[in-house]
Amino acid sequence: MTTSSTGSPGAQPVTSGFAVSERTAHLRAESALFMRDHVLSLVSHDLRGPLNAIHSWAYVLERKLDPNDPNSQRAVTGIRNGVDQQVKLLETIVDATRAETKSLALVYEPFPLHPLLHETAEEVRSGLARSRRVEIAINSQLATEQLNGDRERLAAALWLMLTFAVESSAEGATVTLESRADATSWHAAVTYVTSAALDDPSLPHVLEAFARKQARETREANRIAWVLALSKRVAQAHGGSFDQHDATEAAPATLALRVPLSASSAR
Structure with missing residues (x-):
């Protein structure tokens, strides 16, 4: 069954050069919100794998290095601290920003x-x-x-x-x-x-x-x-x-x- 009809809500906002209804503008904005949070979710997921790998290899590297060499130990500590900072950023900024759509009422x-x-x-x-x-x-x-x-x-x-x-x-x-x-x-x-x-x-x-x-x-x-x-x-x-x-x-x-x-x- 193919249907068509006429009539629409009063056009107000303008998008890409033509007027759209307030409802369409609202749905457009909501779609953009969910897209933003979806991208943040992908970023959080895709970064955690490499960060975990770097963290693990830092421990492997530490066991191979001379424990009495302060420069080597400082370098390994810097790697681990850098990974920890990135994970914290994911948790406090990326994951927190997603909260609006992560638990959908x-x-x-x-x-x-x-x-x-x-x-x-x-x-x-x-x-x-x-x-x-x-x-x-x-x-x-x-x-x-x-x-x-x-x-x-x-x-x-x-x-x-x-x-x-x-x-x-x-x-x-x-x-x-x-x-x-x-x-x-x-x-x-x-x-x-x-x-x-x-x-x-x-x-x-x-x-x-x-x-x-x-x-x-x-x-x-x-x-x-x-x-x-x-x-x-x-x-x-x-x-x-x-x-x-x-x-x-x-x-x-x-x-x-x-x-x-x-x-x-x-x-």
Whole structure:
């Protein structure tokens, strides 16, 4: 089922040369916040391994050196102290800064899923898709299914998935949102064909320029583009999952969200 409709909240903020609604501006800012904290998480994780190795090798080196040589002992002590200082910085600055999203507060209440799809798709249409001449099609198998979770957070996750897909699509393309529910979970998948439009400065954009540029870079296995951190964090907080699959010769790119219908916290 392909849907389209008109009407949007009053346009206020301006992003990349065109006006967007206050809600779109809020979601854009929230996405940037989660991306920042996601990057800090990666920095914290990726630095700890090398720092631990340096610390361990410092002890190995110390046993090989002359204990009566003050210069050698001072050098080893300096290495260990430097590592300790870096670890402390990670704990007091990097990890502390992440606190805002590390423990994600959720408001659980049952809500129907079907309206969520159409409301969110319309927000993306009015916020970016129409100005980019990109269609959003909804193929939904949902009827009266309900999910017990944080509706606002899940709407933000879905908004980001659709917005990223629109950002990645060329003029005239179609982004497809497919949604269904099985006995235990709600599934939402956004498929799209990638193009150079993602970081083309001549086009209107909603997402941060830095985030869009990074999203075009090669990713390590099982890692998502940084800008999609909000979608992943919201899914995980509900006890679900989020995956990003790049395009192949046989299939377009896909963003996939899965959330239990009776969601439980997994923060």
